[in-house]
Amino acid sequence: MNRLEGKICIVTGAAQGIGRAIAELFAKEGAEMVFAADMQEAAYPEKNIRAVRLNTTDREGVNKLVADIVGEYSHIDVVVNNAGITRDALTPKMTEEQWNLVLDVNLKGPHYMAAAVGPVMMAQGGGSIVSISSIIGLYGNVGQVNYAATKSGIIAMSKCWTKEFSRKGAQVRANAVAPGFILTPILKSMPDEILDGMKNKTLFKKLGSPEDIANAVLFLAGDESRYMTGQVLEVSGGISL
Template identity: 50%
Template sequence: MNSMTQDMQGNVCVVTGAARGLGRCISETLAQAGANRVYACDIDMTPAENWLREYDNVTAVTLNVCDKTALARLNERIYSEQRRLDVLVNNAGITRDALLGSMTEADWNSVLEVNLKGVFLTTQAMLPLMQQHQSGSIISISSIVGTDGNIGQSNYAASKGGIIAMTKGWAKELARGGANIRANCIAPGFINTEMTQAVPQKVLDKLTARIPLGHLGEPADIAQGVLFLASERARYITGQVLKIDGGLVL
């Protein structure tokens, strides 16, 4: 057996935004790597019905990351079933793009609510399960838009940049007193998901031309980064932003 297929052996994981796209690939990768249990969470788990059948170590959870009551219930359920949590992947996120002059307050609020407050609330709710054993890995999916900005994405950039700032604070705060709780971010570039497939080919071609490696990333590229940061192979890495973008932002 390849050592990578055992990276998550015995681990309990939570992945948000898990029904499709990056979240699905991350959930499957952790499950394939031997996780004892992956709680795959999304506000609508219907799109996951088919792939969930392939895994007996993945549990579907319908969850709104901004709902404190639902998050408390998830905490109680994980404690009751597993008594621990080893890996939290904050992946849930939305976009509501518009140029600065025309972005509505509602679009600003909804993106910050889900992408930033949702990450805060989810981590806050899951943290006690890690603190019981004084160990764990928190991985939050940011974006190169959060490190370098993008036209028409003031709200998204602010939310993803905020995730990075929070993560750096958590890395310092959660390691106090000898605890081994690590917090890191991944900043994906342009990844071949349903979202990018909706972009006109002409625009995609222009984007691709700017990427030194010459092609879009695949969800598996991000999932492998998550697996690394979640595993013991990254045991001395905390407070970092791992850019997985084909060299787009250097």
């Protein structure tokens, strides 16, 4: 039995890396349609993945995407807030542009998506919002105060969403996944000595894969986690232990 049979899903930041792995896994697990939203163009061989151009900081664009999907399918079952960026600098050297850009993409984007899709899920009686946080949002990191603030904010917003959107008996869930060091295209471009340092911080002495995160997101998106909400699922190879 496919775990997302018949479900309509949105995945942001889906052109590559973790977002693409999520979209492809959702399609494999029987989703009726996965809307793979990204600012970059991407092609997918799967017939039940539809690429859409979207800037998640454009509230009107987010609202239009949600309205168009509801108009076509009448329901939205899963939303994955994955789109995010980094602009790293030590706190005294961080520019206004670096601070504002990261907060706009990493916080406004998920907020706009939840604001648009939350009422839809309430009206249909249920749904799952899964947002990608980070171990940096849980434990902090040097030179990433803006990123850490947003990824911690994702967790706080998820806890608010699950309380707001489950009112009146609606089974709307909001959870977060906190990845550790994952071998995405960004990490692949880093020097080996930096990657080795990341590996050595984990108990398993290896980096995670985008598929490791996709599997965690699938669990939170599907009915197997139907009694789980407002939680943070850390997928980090034991880096916090």
